Amino acid sequence: xxxxxxxxxxxxxxxxxxxxxxxxxxxxxxxxxxxxxxxxxxxxxxxxxxxxxxxxxxxxxxxxxxxxxxxxxxxxxxxxxxxxxxxxxxxxxxxxxxxxxxxxxxxxxxxxxxxxxxxxxxxxxxxxxxxxxxxxxxxxxxxxxxxxxxxxxxxxxxxxxxxxxxxxxxxxxxxxxxxxxxxxxxxxxxxxxxxxxxxxxxxxxxxxxxxxxxxxxxxxxxxxxxxxxxxxxxxxxxxxxxxxxxxxxxxxxxxxxxxxxxxxxxxxxxxxxxxxxxxxxxxxxxxxxxxxxxxxxxxxxxxxxxxxxx
Amino acid sequence: xxxxxxxxxxxxxxxxxxxxxxxxxxxxxxxxxxxxxxxxxxxxxxxxxxxxxxxxxxxxxxxxxxxxxxxxxxxxxxxxxxxxxxxxxxxxxxxxxxxxxxxxxxxxxxxxxxxxxxxxxxxxxxxxxxxxxxxxxxxxxxxxxxxxxxxxxxxxxxxxxxxxxxxxxxxxxxxxxxxxxxxxxxxxxxxxxxxxxxxxxxxxxxxxxxxxxxxxxxxxxxxxxxxxxxxxxxxxxxxxxxxxxxxxxxxxxxxxxxxx
Numbered sequence: 030x031x032x033x034x035x036x037x038x039x040x041x042x043x044x045x046x047x048x049x050x051x052x053x054x055x056x057x058x059x060x061x062x063x064x065x066x067x068x069x070x071x072x073x074x075x076x077x078x079x080x081x082x083x084x085x086x087x088x089x090x091x092x093x094x095x096x097x098x099x100x101x102x103x104x105x106x107x108x109x110x111x112x113x114x115x116x117x118x119x120x121x122x123x124x125x126x127x128x129x130x131x132x133x134x135x136x137x138x139x140x141x142x143x144x145x146x147x148x149x150x151x152x153x154x155x156x157x158x159x160x161x162x163x164x165x166x167x168x169x170x171x172x173x174x175x176x177x178x179x180x181x182x183x184x185x186x187x188x189x190x191x192x193x194x195x196x197x198x199x200x201x202x203x204x205x206x207x208x209x210x211x212x213x214x215x216x217x218x219x220x221x222x223x224x225x226x227x228x229x230x231x232x233x234x235x236x237x238x239x240x241x242x243x244x245x246x247x248x249x250x251x252x253x254x255x256x257x258x259x260x261x262x263x264x265x266x267x268x269x270x271x272x273x274x275x276x277x278x279x280x281x282x283x284x285x286x287x288x289x290x291x292x293x294x295x296x297x298x299x300x301x302x303x304x305x306x307x308x309x310x311x312x313x314x315x316x317x318x319x320x321x322x323x324x325x326x327x328x329x330x331x332x333x334x335x336x337x338x339x
Numbered sequence: 340x341x342x343x344x345x346x347x348x349x350x351x352x353x354x355x356x357x358x359x360x361x362x363x364x365x366x367x368x369x370x371x372x373x374x375x376x377x378x379x380x381x382x383x384x385x386x387x388x389x390x391x392x393x394x395x396x397x398x399x400x401x402x403x404x405x406x407x408x409x410x411x412x413x414x415x416x417x418x419x420x421x422x423x424x425x426x427x428x429x430x431x432x433x434x435x436x437x438x439x440x441x442x443x444x445x446x447x448x449x450x451x452x453x454x455x456x457x458x459x460x461x462x463x464x465x466x467x468x469x470x471x472x473x474x475x476x477x478x479x480x481x482x483x484x485x486x487x488x489x490x491x492x493x494x495x496x497x498x499x500x501x502x503x504x505x506x507x508x509x510x511x512x513x514x515x516x517x518x519x520x521x522x523x524x525x526x527x528x529x530x531x532x533x534x535x536x537x538x539x540x541x542x543x544x545x546x547x548x549x550x551x552x553x554x555x556x557x558x559x560x561x562x563x564x565x566x567x568x569x570x571x572x573x574x575x576x577x578x579x580x581x582x583x584x585x586x587x588x589x590x591x592x593x594x595x596x597x598x599x
Contacts, residue, residue, distance in 0.1 A: 054556040054566070056594040063564030075556070075594065083592035087376070087384025088421075090550045092341045101555055106594035114594075233345040234419045236380035300554040303569065 033318060034311060034326050036070070038269060038291050039191040039216055041125055041151060045070030046282060046314075046326060047307050050219075050273050050294035051129035051156060051195070052076065052101060054304065058117035065124045068307030071292065072124065074111055076131040076156040079140060081107035085161070091229045091238040096248015096275065097297060098227055100161040100241035103131055108141050112148045125151040127193065131159060133166045135183045146188035153190045155180060158197030158222040160245040171197040171222075174209035181213035191216035193271065198224050198251075203258055207266045219271040219294070220259050224251045247297040249275045256288045263289020264335040277301065279313020287332045343423045348416050354400060354476050358444060359412060360390060362398045363422070370429030371452035372543055372573035375399065376551045378421050382410040386548045388522075388572070389425065390447030390477075400476065402444035426551050428573045430455075430541055435517040436462040440507045440531060442523025443469050446476050448543060449522055453484055463487070464510070468503030468523070472496035503527060508534045526599055529586030532579065541575050546589055557594065560584050 036046045049055060049064040049072040061072040084104025091098045105111055108130070115126055128150040130141040138155065145153045157171035157180065170176045177194065184192055194210040196203060198221040207218060223245025229238045237243075255274025263270055272290025276282060277298040285293045298306050314326060323329050350362040367375075369392045377399065378384035385407050391398035403412050414420070432455045441449045446467055456463050464487040469475040471494050481488055490498025491506045499506065504527060507519070511534065519540040521531055528542045546558040546567040553569035560567055561584040570578075579585060588596045 053554055054559065054564075056556040056590065057559045057561055057564065059561040059564030060556045060559040060566075061564070062562070063559075081593035081595055084549070086382075087549060088378050088380070088423075089384075089555070090552060092343070092552075094341075099550070099555075101549065104549070104555075104557065104593055106590075106596075110595055231343075231345055231380065231421055234380060234421060238343070238380070238421075240378075240380065240383065297554065300550075300552045303553065 033324065034314060036291060036327065039152065043070040043125060043292065045307070045311060046286070046292050047310060048127070048271055048273070048292050048294040049073055050296045051127075051154065053296040053299055058114040061114070061118045061126070062122055063304055064307065065122055067304040068311050070124065071127060072118070073127040073129050073154060074115060075105040076103055076129040076159065077105050077108045077111040077141065078103060078131050079108060079137050081105065081110070086240045088239055089241075091244065093229055095250030096246060097300070098225070098229060098239060098244030098246055099223070100226070100239045100244035102161055102241065103159055108144050112144060115148055115150055119149040127152040127154045129154040129156050129195070131156040133170075135180055138180050139183050139187050142184040142187040146190060151190065152193055153184070153188055154193040154195055154219060155184060156195050156222075158195055160197065160199060160223055160226045161241060161243070163226070163243070164241070169197050169199070171206060172200050174205045177206055178209040178213045181210055181215050185214040193217040193219050195219035195222055197222050198254055198258055203262060204265055207262045207268075211266050211268055215268060217269040217271065218262060218266070219273065220262060221251070221255045221274050223247045224254055247275065249277060251275045252281065256284060259285065259290050260288040260332065261335065263331070277306075279310045279315075279317055282310060282314055283317055283329065286326065286329055289331055343421060345419055345421050348414055348418050348420060349396065351414070351416060355473055357403045358400060358476055360398050360400045360447070361411070361414075362391070362396055364396050366395055367392055367397045367425060369397065369425035371432070371455050372429040372448060373425035373427050374572060375422050375424035375426070377411075379410065379414070380421060383407050386551060386568075388448035388543065389451050392451050400444070400447035424551070426568055428569070428571055430520055430573050431518075431575075432456055432459050433461050433518045434459050436515065437464070437518045437520065438507065438510065438516045439463065439465045440503050440519060440521040440523070441465065441467050442503045442527045443474060444476060445522040445524070445543065449520065450477050450480055452520060453481065453486060457484060457486070464514075464516070465489070466491060466503050466506045466510070468492070468506065470494065504530045504534060507531060511538065525586060525589075535576070539576050541573050542579060543572050544574060544585070545572065547592055549592070557590070557592070
């Protein structure tokens with residue numbers, strides 16, 4: 030089973046295309062290990078910051094018919110303790126790790142990247158697009174091609190590890206931003222972060238349900254947006270893509286693959302189905318490969334690209 | 340499934356100087372050991388185990404320990420609270436002779452459990468322990484169940500001068516129980532674990548919870564990585580014996596490890 034789902038990604042061979050994305054079940058080394066035991070191929074740390082962050086007060090999540098909103102507020106134990114969890118993970122498990130980092134300026138990103146460079150993690154992901162800290166930090170960095178360029182350029186000088194830029198869907202045009210990331214030397218992109226942000230209201234108490242009022246939207250309702258952006262970026266930018274957004278089944282993974290994703294993140298579905306969702310998804314991918322007479326996942330053709338405009 | 344309810348507080352009962360029970364008139368399908376998340380949308384959101392769960396109403400019993408509970412103590416009957424749940428694992432409901440060991444403000448959840456055990460014809464013995472007489476909770480409520488009860492206080496101001504763990508050790512030597520349930524401070528549970536070499540048990544553990552729906556990872560426990568909001572808060576002997584974190588540390592809101 031494992032062989033058929035092997036993926037080559039940035040020079041590493043990965044057992045399963047399923048990624049545990051940043052922010053999901055990744056506070057402790059043990060939950061990262063649990064994700065691997067349950068079938069994930071790569072795990073991502075919480076977005077680590079220079080100093081520890083307690084995150085927003087609750088409610089930090091709110092469910093609705095199509096998915097959920099979250100405003101965790103980047104809770105994390107800080108880069109030093111966060112990397113200790115990664116090292117402890119690595120003492121028992123060989124699976125590759127992505128360390129996600131978040132900062133609001135080039136200097137802090139460089140400082141964080143340097144620490145990740147000294148760690149056992151394989152990849153570095155830049156969270157340029159958290160939508161839940163607007164009050165504190167303003168418009169996400171991923172909204173500006175210039176800022177994306179400067180940060181990635183600076184980070185690349187601090188580390189020899191492949192750098193993945195996690196972009197926001199909440200922009201007018203994603204292509205100029207993805208191009209900036211590529212020009213600055215990004216090795217891969219992660220698409221998409223949560224959508225919106227959105228809000229929900231308790232009509233009896235006349236209050237927003239989230240304490241932060243607004244929260245990033247995830248779950249099945251955002252999958253079409255993710256597919257569209259992945260397809261568009263894959264068509265025009267040659268970088269490998271980690272696709273995330275509303276994936277719940279093996280067939281969703283195939284859709285992401287066809288749109289252009291090399292690896293696929295599964296986050297909110299962990300809430301609906303628990304950690305063994307990864308095993309279920311892998312079985313469903315195999316089932317699709319059987320039904321459609323493909324030997325490997327990598328044999329499944331992508332959709333034809335949009336005509337390159339340049 | 341979306342499990343959010345906006346409910347008026349139906350009744351507030353004062354248990355001790357720092358403990359109140361908040362009642363809600365609503366049918367909640369819950370099992371003993373499960374918890375709900377409670378918020379007023381102003382002061383954060385916190386998990387509380389159910390202390391009472393009947394056909395047409397349920398309740399939580401809250402100790403005043405910080406900002407959130409201070410604000411909760413200002414609420415009056417008729418005020419709205421937003422509630423989601425029930426969440427998490429529940430106690431196995433035995434039919435046999437069982438011992439319940441409770442400490443401090445974690446005792447009330449054993450009242451909900453006792454009622455389920457009794458309706459399942461189990462033979463129930465309870466140790467209700469606290470630091471001092473004024474902190475013993477649910478004395479009258481347990482009394483009305485006509486179960487075998489032992490009260491212990493650290494200072495001997497009510498019942499026997501002993502800890503819950505000392506009393507449990509003594510009772511287990513003289514009487515034959517088939518199962519032990521416990522809810523209390525972690526160090527009490529940790530000490531109790533050592534006295535339960537030959538008997539099966541379930542403990543209710545607490546960890547810092549944020550999402551309560553098994554996605555954020557804040558409440559995972561080492562080295563199993565299981566979520567205390569989904570696979571917990573009630574864990575059985577098999578799981579507890581594997582925990583390296585139990586009795587030693589927990590993680591705070593940021594995920595930093597804090598020793599006990």
